[in-house]
Amino acid sequence: MRYYPINLDIAGRDCVVVGGGAVAERKVETLLDAGAAVTVISPQLTPVLAHLAANSTICWQQRVWQVGDLSACFLAICATNDEAVNAAAAAEARQAGALVNVVDTPALCDFTLPALVSRSDLLITVSTGGASPILARRIREQIEQLYGDDFGNYLAELAAVREQMKHCLATPADREQFWRTALDAAAIELVHQGKVGEAKEKIRSAVSGTWTQS
Numbered sequence: 001m002r003y004y005p006i007n008l009d010i011a012g013r014d015c016v017v018v019g020g021g022a023v024a025e026r027k028v029e030t031l032l033d034a035g036a037a038v039t040v041i042s043p044q045l046t047p048v049l050a051h052l053a054a055n056s057t058i059c060w061q062q063r064v065w066q067v068g069d070l071s072a073c074f075l076a077i078c079a080t081n082d083e084a085v086n087a088a089a090a091a092e093a094r095q096a097g098a099l100v101n102v103v104d105t106p107a108l109c110d111f112t113l114p115a116l117v118s119r120s121d122l123l124i125t126v127s128t129g130g131a132s133p134i135l136a137r138r139i140r141e142q143i144e145q146l147y148g149d150d151f152g153n154y155l156a157e158l159a160a161v162r163e164q165m166k167h168c169l170a171t172p173a174d175r176e177q178f179w180r181t182a183l184d185a186a187a188i189e190l191v192h193q194g195k196v197g198e199a200k201e202k203i204r205s206a207v208s209g210t211w212t213q214s
């Protein structure tokens with residue numbers, strides 16, 4: 001395994017993207033989805049980024065990167081089309097202790113970005129260790145077909161029931177036993193078939209069975 005996967009909480013953290021082209025746009029959208037405070041430094045922006053700047057969803061510094069721009073951010077993405085600028089900006093950010101991604105140079109990255117399938121709190125990510133991003137994209141497209149929005153909806157129910165079971169069942173071992181029995185392959189198959197209501201009902205009856213026993 002080339003990379004160590006983690007889920008980073010960047011809500012409200014200062015994240016800076018240098019460059020405002022198509023690649024920067026994709027990275028900015030993911031940062032915003034995760035609640036980051038995003039600044040883009042670039043003389044030009046794509047129409048989508050320009051719209052985000054116009055309504056203050058992102059902060060835009062309309063100029064080229066300058067020394068000092070990345071001295072205080074939590075995370076930096078260097079996404080210009082100029083390899084030397086990306087490398088210099090990355091060096092500054094790393095020196096300042098930020099996590100760094102350089103879109104044209106995997107060797108300079110502290111982290112790389114996976115392809116994403118996001119269904120509410122369900123997040124499925126695909127990486128190829130930088131070997132073939134297009135393969136990651138193709139696999140993401142396949143997974144999107146397999147795991148639709150119903151899974152996000154079902155997950156919200158599971159989270160609620162899980163909280164309830166923390167009070168209802170005394171020990172971690174009891175709770176583990178409950179979930180291994182209640183959330184079987186058949187329950188997941190119901191969600192695949194679009195029968196979310198039935199899948200939720202199955203969990204609720206497992207809960208009432210547990211209440212009856214205790």
Ligand SMILES: C[C@@]1(CC(=O)O)c2cc3[nH]c(cc4nc(cc5[nH]c(cc(n2)[C@H]1CCC(=O)O)[C@@](C)(CC(=O)O)[C@@H]5CCC(=O)O)C(CC(=O)O)=C4CCC(=O)O)c(CCC(=O)O)c3CC(=O)O
Pocket residue numbers: 026027030101102103104105106109111112113114115116126127128129130131132133134135136137140
């Ligand atoms: C290392 C990494 C660094 C990083 O960006 O984090 C990186 C690096 C590079 N990408 C390049 C090219 C392309 N990247 C894509 C697409 C995606 N690239 C993404 C991630 C990553 N790309 C990281 C590794 C991920 C992994 O491990 O698999 C995805 C998954 C996530 C995202 O960007 O958010 C997103 C798909 C999202 C989706 O659709 O779900 C496409 C296809 C397309 O755009 O449709 C192409 C063109 C086809 C091709 O070249 O394969 C080039 C060469 C540039 C050149 O030739 O000039 C480099 C530089 C190099 O490899 O040296």
Ligand SMILES: NC(=O)C1=CN([C@@H]2O[C@H](COP(=O)(O)OP(=O)(O)OC[C@H]3O[C@@H](n4cnc5c(N)ncnc54)[C@H](O)[C@@H]3O)[C@@H](O)[C@H]2O)C=CC1
Pocket residue numbers: 018019020021022023024041042043044045046063064065079080081082085102103104133
């Ligand atoms: N990691 C990935 O997912 C991918 C990476 N790439 C690489 O990403 C890079 C960017 O690609 P695109 O967005 O398509 O390029 P682009 O040409 O559309 O955009 C480049 C952006 O950088 C800005 N820029 C240029 N010099 C700058 C400077 N000194 N300071 C601040 N901003 C500056 C430009 O104004 C423009 O907004 C390319 O090097 C490409 O090889 C390409 C495809 C995917």
